[in-house]
Amino acid sequence: MTMTEVQARTTQTAAYTGASVDVSGITQDWTLKLQVEALTAADNARFVFEDTINDWTASVAGPTCDVYGLLTKENDKVYSWKKADFPSLRLGTVSAGLRLKLGYANTTMSVTYRAWLEY
Secondary structure (H helix, E strand, O other), rough: OOEEEEEEEEEOOOOOOOOEEEEEOOOOEEEEEEEEEEEOOOEEEEEEEEEOOOOOOEEEEEEEEEEEOOOOOOOEEEEEOOOOOOOOOOOOOOOOOEEEEEEEEEEOEEEEEEEEEOO
8 A cells, every 4th residue: 555645744723725746646546534633622624625637727626524623632533535435536637636725714723634645
């Protein structure tokens, strides 16, 4: 099994767009994972994976997740999506890129998370 980091562990307090990862060579079955390790109480954060085939001139939303409530390293959440769940996600397409966006964050929150692909 190969793992490709989509988003290195990061802590954010506002909306944030991660770096793009080249996924043009991933043609086999895959599982996309998001681990939310910490989130301040009574806050929520919305995550959106996006793909592109034109260097982010345009992008298409993929798996989305809305997380709410207190999370700690001992009480984290891991979400996963398989190729069968999102067959239109453009992994394996020429020039394909994938990134993770923290699309919404409460103004008082702090969230620690990371994401990766297994294939």
